[in-house]
Amino acid sequence: MAVLKQAYHMFRLFMGTFTDILERTSVDHLKVRLEHFFSRYLQTVPWERCDILDVFNGIQFLPLDKNMYLRTQCFLNQTEANFPQVKYTAFLYNDALVWSGLEQDDIRILFKYLTTSLFPSCLESEMQAVQTSPYSTRTATERPSTGHYGKFITGPPNLNDTSLGKIPRIFVNTQGTKTDECNLLVYRALSASICLMVEGSYQLNLDFCRAVDQFLGPQLTVLASDMGEQYSKRLSNSGDSMKYIYFNHMNLAEKSSVHADVSKRAASTSIPPEIVKLMSDVQADLIMTGNDCELIVKGPGDFWVVGKKSDQRELYFVSQKSVNLIEVHEEVKKLCANHFSNIFFLD
Numbered sequence: 147m148a149v150l151k152q153a154y155h156m157f158r159l160f161m162g163t164f165t166d167i168l169e170r171t172s173v174d175h176l177k178v179r180l181e182h183f184f185s186r187y188l189q190t191v192p193w194e195r196c197d198i199l200d201v202f203n204g205i206q207f208l209p210l211d212k213n214m215y216l217r218t219q220c221f222l223n224q225t226e227a228n229f230p231q232v233k234y235t236a237f238l239y240n241d242a243l244v245w246s247g248l249e250q251d252d253i254r255i256l257f258k259y260l261t262t263s264l265f266p267s268c269l270e271s272e273m274q275a276v277q278t279s280p281y282s283t284r285t286a287t288e289r290p291s292t293g294h295y296g297k298f299i300t301g302p303p304n305l306n307d308t309s310l311g312k313i314p315r316i317f318v319n320t321q322g323t324k325t326d327e328c329n330l331l332v333y334r335a336l337s338a339s340i341c342l343m344v345e346g347s348y349q350l351n352l353d354f355c356r357a358v359d360q361f362l363g364p365q366l367t368v369l370a371s372d373m374g375e376q377y378s379k380r381l382s383n384s385g386d387s388m389k390y391i392y393f394n395h396m397n398l399a400e401k402s403s404v405h406a407d408v409s410k411r412a413a414s415t416s417i418p419p420e421i422v423k424l425m426s427d428v429q430a431d432l433i434m435t436g437n438d439c440e441l442i443v444k445g446p447g448d449f450w451v452v453g454k455k456s457d458q459r460e461l462y463f464v465s466q467k468s469v470n471l472i473e474v475h476e477e478v479k480k481l482c483a484n485h486f487s488n489i490f491f492l493d
């Protein structure tokens with residue numbers, strides 16, 4: 147059911163709601179759109195890797211100190227002020243969300259599209275270009291002739307050319323009184339990406355894209371570099387052997403130390419698949435209770451799975467030790483104290 151909902155939301159992102167389509171066209175046209183979209187989309191779904199993360203369909207947020215966060219927000223505010231055609235913005239670093247001006251339902255599915263489709267395909271294209279290009283010897287410390295590392299991921303591949311490239315058209319604010327149709331320009335420098343949702347009524351042109359490049363490129367390069375230093379420090383201090391999955395229904399925040407790649411582009415989890423499935427079963431049982439509670443299940447071998455639901459937050463912990471029920475409970479308390487000390491969980 148969760149994967150089915152994701153499929154509809156992805157359709158709605160690129161095609162609009164069924165109601166909007168029927169108001170503008172006909173049932174036959176809707177059928178054509180459904181066939182066109184799902185005949186392609188369903189082939190991209192990693193069915194064999196669907197698990198509890200697909201049930202949550204959450205967002206990975208990047209933890210930043212307040213100064214870096216405010217710098218990012220000011221930068222986005224300046225961008226919107228300089229380019230009034232831009233209706234919404236979003237900022238990501240290393241496949242994690244920093245800030246978004248979209249409603250939760252919209253950024254949730256846009257985040258899914260970016261991290262599981264657009265960014266991976268872009269990375270693959272870049273790797274192929276590097277392998278085949280005779281000019282791929284430039285080192286990472288050398289800046290390009292523009293003086294910055296910024297470039298369009300969706301939009302003109304070459305600002306000196308006449309082509310605008312591929313620019314997706316998306317539909318957001320679908321829960322509001324009027325759906326907003328926007329052109330999605332994605333611009334990246336180093337590991338930072340900014341999404342510009344330009345009003346659909348505005349005719350995009352190369353002059354606009356060049357102005358965006360001149361404004362974003364230098365500033366985003368500096369911001370991405372500073373953000374990278376902070377990200378690296380956090381990464382080096384986050385060594386953790388505890389296996390857990392956390393989800394917050396209020397802000398859609400999701401965190402997993404079970405999945406090596408939370409976007410699941412690769413089939414890599416640190417625990418056996420049957421234990422990942424057991425976590426989904428525990429989650430389903432917790433939801434059925436309807437109350438805040440804790441559920442501890444003994445799995446095969448020495449595995450224990452603990453599910454904890456409290457105030458619209460869910461935490462799932464996996465232990466692989468030859469311990470008893472009391473010791474497992476103590477491990478969960480230790481996990482909450484070390485990683486979720488600022489979050490209230492009922493004991």
